[in-house]
Amino acid sequence: MKASWEKTEKNRGVLTVETDEQTVAKALDQAFKKVVKKVNVPGFRKGKVPRAIFERYYGVESLYQDALDILLPEAYEAAVKETGIEPVDRPEIDIEQLEKGKSLIFKATVTVKPEVTLGEYKGLEVPEKDFSVSAEDVDAELKKMQKQQGQLESVEDGAVQQGDRVIIDFEGFTDGKPFEGGKAEKYTLEVGSGTFIPGFEDQLIGMTPGQEKDVEVTFPEEYHAEELAGKPAVFKVKLHEIKRLNLPELDDEFAQDVSEFDTLDELKADIEKKLQEKANKEKESYVRNQLVEMAADNAEVDIPEVMVDHEVEHMLRQFEQQLAYQGLNLDLYAQFTGQDVDALKDQFKADAEKKVRANLVLEAIAKAENVEVTEEEIEQEIKQMAEQMNREPGEVRRLLEAQGALESVKEQLLVKKTIDLLVLSSKNAA
Structure with missing residues (x-):
């Protein structure tokens, strides 16, 4: 041949x-x-x-x-x-x-x-960013825990407040006529959640059980149903019930109920420690991502459109999987948001191009620096995967080989080692 x-x-x-x-x-x-x-x-x-x-x-x-x-x-x-x-x-x-x-x-x-012409990728310096944990951060986390422990109770004598759960009937009208999908009975809504059309939830504040009210709103211009987009509407609303979250006191007893600690101060200290550990990981990711982005920006590469298209398709498949975990699909997502597949692809395109560029530059750096992945490193990675999956390493390796994913493991390790090189050679490592 x-x-x-x-x-x-x-x-x-x-x-x-x-x-x-x-x-x-x-x-x-x-x-x-x-x-x-x-x-x-x-x-x-x-x-x-x-x-x-x-x-x-x-x-x-x-x-x-x-x-x-x-x-x-x-x-x-x-x-x-x-x-x-x-x-x-x-x-x-x-x-x-x-x-x-x-x-x-x-x-x-x-x-x-494409061929990559590398620019500066060693000795780079990532701009400082504050990853410290404040007292306000600790208090916010504590309030989340408090809310999780709260009990919903019916409000017998009172009016709707921000954050209340309300049970309502509603029917929507445009030009005096009801429209499809605009009617429900005994619907539970959290006031202030932003679930409904802007302005709807705010107008429920002050209503009392049994009260009926006309709620006047205007559909957003980008609303997914074209026949309703930008149009004024009136919703006839009847309030059946108000439920309000009764929050426990933030004291030592609360700390004992939600943790292994005896005092609220000990719980706060533990929250601060965990938040700082999380912040440290976020800082590490920030530095690594910024170094890759800077090295990519310094390089010259003419990316074929088809590579970007392939990455967009990959991102779309990942997004479909995420929707599936939530019990949704692309058709339902389009109905809820007004974004069809083409709109999603346009939305993904910039990130896809950025990712393709970064991968090409990292690959070029790995070649320039003779970065290689050893069989021992692959075995160690498989061992860690096996521990997370609660399986034997040999079984995980056979599974990866059967799926043709072993090469992907090697590629991921190569990327990690190349970024490690960028970090160690950066001014931030000093």
């Missing part, structure tokens, strides 16, 4: 491949064995037609497509390996020659991974 690569644009070129006549003949034989089982020729049982008779009836050309299906994947893969290119998308194939007794010649127009 002969293969040659000619660059025609920044990240595109033509791969010319020629296989020998014997390889073509072998592929035609395989194609014939596949096709002959399906054809009918008078005087012969199915699958028993001699090759010469078959070609007389159907022509050797009838075997070409099946022969190509056999030839192309292997020939293309071998040519890619021989020329050392790194395709990032499916090739555009143009067959120049395919005849019995001759070689196969084809050209593949290919988009390849």
Whole structure:
């Protein structure tokens, strides 16, 4: 086999491949064995037609497509390996020659991974950012715990306040007519949660059980239902019940109920410790992310659009998985938010381009610095994964191999080691 690569644009070129006549003949034989089982020729049982008779009836050309299906994947893969290119998308194939007794010649127009010209990536300095834990942070966390321990109680004599849960009937009207999806009975709503149209929840404040009221609002211009977007509406609301969160006192008894500590001061100290541990991890992530971003900004790379598109698709699949965990799908999400798949893709595009750029630059730094991942490091990573999954390391390794994910583990370790290098060489490490 002969293969040659000619660059025609920044990240595109033509791969010319020629296989020998014997390889073509072998592929035609395989194609014939596949096709002959399906054809009918008078005087012969199915699958028993001699090759010469078959070609007389159907022509050797009838075997070409099946022969190509056999030839192309292997020939293309071998040519890619021989020329050392790194395709990032499916090739555009143009067959120049395919005849019995001759070689196969084809050209593949290919988009390849771009070259990266590295800028400064050592000795970088990340701007300082405050990750200290304040008394207000501790109090906010304590109030979350207090709210979690609160008990909802019905308010028999009183009016709706911010933060109350209310049980209401409502029906919405535009131009004096009810609209689809605008009616519910015995609906529970937390006032101030921002669940409903802006202005709706605020107008419930001050209502008392049994009271009815017309709530006037205007749908947002970007509302997902086009027929309602920007239109004024009136909701007829009836309040059935008010429920209010009765919060426990923040004292030593509270601390004993929610923790292993005897006093509130001890609980606060523990909260501060945990918040600081979290803040330290956030600071570490901040420094690492900033160094990668700075190194990427300092580099020169012309990213093929197809690489960004692939990353957008990957991000969309991840988002779908997140929605599935919440019992949602993209169609329901679009109904709730007014964002369809195309809008989501547009939203993901900037982050996708940033991520692709960072990955290309980190890969280039790893090559420049001869960063490698050892088998021992892979084994240690698998061991840690096994501990988290409560499985044996050998079992996890077999699972990764079966899923074709072992290479991904290696790539992630390579990225981590490369970022470690950026951190150690940065001014922030001093």
